[in-house]
Amino acid sequence: MLEVNGRRYAQPRQPTVIVCVDGCEPDYLAQAVAGGHMPWMQRTLARGTALVADCVVPTFTNPNNLSIVTGAPPSVHGICGNYLYDVESGTEVMMNDPKWLRAPTILAALSKAGRRCAVVTAKDKLRLLLGKGMAPGSICFSSEKADTANLAEHGVADVLALVGLPLPDVYSAALSEFVFAAGVALMSRPAATRPEVMYLSTTDYVQHKSAPGMAGANAFYAMMDRHLAALDEIGCVIALTADHGMNAKTWMDGRPDVVYLQDHLDAWLGSGRARTILPITDPYVVHHGALGSYATVYLPAEEVTRTAERLAALRGIERVLTREQAAAAFELPADRIGDLVVVSERSTVIGTAAARHDLGALEVPLRSHGGISEQRVPLIVNRPIAGLETGRRWRNFDAFELALNRAQ
């Protein structure tokens, strides 16, 4: 057994794949299965283990991917967004650098214990975080930069030839398809060289555009189903979960329903006295315009209580917590969140100042995430697991525990 972040994991006896399907609201599976687009999933839900789990709030990609691979909440691993206000330097910075990761990953521990590990992620922004600490020779690359993957840096070369697909566009369903196809290609290697543990992480390009049951969504899940069936056929234990759900975030006129927090704060406190941080912010804003249902606010200490009350009274705001309350409620690192944490309702998103968002880039009615309303995600294993604890609050970051300890 390996101990990682206070939890113990068995080493794999069968090839094991953990899949994080970005933005996989459970209803995507429901509608795709009902429509006959996921025959493998339908069988697996009936014969394997089917749970709905809570992901981590903020329901964003990076905090949840790191929770899954560390088996721990952000209070332990430190990644609480894509983007943060670095109080030390007084600047707003991306959180992609592995220096922000405070905890070892299960993948690093397994690889250091001699297991062949592989990580394939859709966007390159996650690669360095997910790969941190993995032993030399471990495979870790992104679809986005698959063409430049090499043995020295990524543990694998000639990925396009291996996978048999062209380099996908960063804004495409193909970016995720490449992840699955690469996973199948790696697992199709001879048993002595294929990965023993593999982590696949997709992108939510499709989920930001298509609601459950829409043609675009069903086509995506049909593609996923074929690849999962192939991994199952090879004999893999598969645990599938998601980083977050996804909901429509529109006003009745089809435009985003945005609470522009910085504009309210400037009006109440004076311009620039408070700072709104949107941790969804990343370089890939075309599909969400940096609009999610979670924000943090830095503001003068004497304004915290009154401002929290005023924020909580705004239409569309679900919860306002102080730093300490949020750290406790959502298991967040208190030193990396603002004085207030603000969560909006299911159909509402939070912006900074209206002037700072370009909604013109949105091609379809906004779908996004970040709030408590996107916390429910699938947690599915392709093996039956006996004696599942009733009443346990399952988390997406229990995926490695189920796959390694309970399903082999």
Place this chain on the structure above:
Amino acid sequence: MLEVNGRRYAQPRQPTVIVCVDGCEPDYLAQAVAGGHMPWMQRTLARGTALVADCVVPTFTNPNNLSIVTGAPPSVHGICGNYLYDVESGTEVMMNDPKWLRAPTILAALSKAGRRCAVVTAKDKLRLLLGKGMAPGSICFSSEKADTANLAEHGVADVLALVGLPLPDVYSAALSEFVFAAGVALMSRPAATRPEVMYLSTTDYVQHKSAPGMAGANAFYAMMDRHLAALDEIGCVIALTADHGMNAKTWMDGRPDVVYLQDHLDAWLGSGRARTILPITDPYVVHHGALGSYATVYLPAEEVTRTAERLAALRGIERVLTREQAAAAFELPADRIGDLVVVSERSTVIGTAAARHDLGALEVPLRSHGGISEQRVPLIVNRPIAGLETGRRWRNFDAFELALNRAQ
């Protein structure tokens, strides 16, 4: 001014139409407008008054239609479901009979004040409740039984000829289309004979089957848009709201995600000691199988506290309230609800005993309502209204106030 249930209403100066769109989750409008299917609605949202309001919990058809026409919550009008346990007689009965209605309607008051009033409802089950107390000569009929409407009983005859459509099937989008077409036909009469106040109430056949943005939903809302545009063209003040929202209620395999309450209660307390009532129950079960997100429970007094705790711990249950708590929280008549009120989460419904539900009748993945998750509904007026109170909690049963007092 007329006073009805403690609120004052101005008499109409322009022909006035209140529309209750059954199951109109606001996102139906958003997706249809974004897709270009509702040009009138798009203009109206920009130029008129666009609010999102809270409907009444339980988010069912009858309680909310009666709230809209009385301007009051169920604690005042007494209609808290389609179906209730009549403690006096010890029987479970439908609540369609007007004897259950405890408050006068605004329509009755207006008609008695000499105003020409009309009610057109999709299903006949609502007709007698909505028409209660209306002055002789008032129009009140259903699409479902339009072929038998007559002057003596319904205030209008030859409805099929008037509307120019065949009698629609009770399970169809056409049942609601007939409501709109009848409304336009009535308002197209000469000014001296057309209704001065008209209430139109549709059925949620389409919304139970199609998610927002689906082709079936968009076609329905396009149809509605054409008829609303026609009423607007005639010069009507139009206030549009809904009785409740609508959500997918499925497990990941596409089947209904049901908490079978009676089975739990029988296991905990002994068979038959508690009685689960599903107030969604009505004779038209094909589209929801009597599965909604709200139930009440009658049980021995000594079991209430412990049972409430056990119910609240069940997966998928959002809130469990005692009779007194529920009466206060949801403004319900305490004498017509059970000892406990149970509300399930957005994607979960409540059943009685598994053996008592026939899920085979469901043709598509379940969509239903009843819970707090279906409380948000549109409240739209085709006139700008100045000085709207900020911070006011708008209700669907403010529709008559907005239309009569603020928009003329």
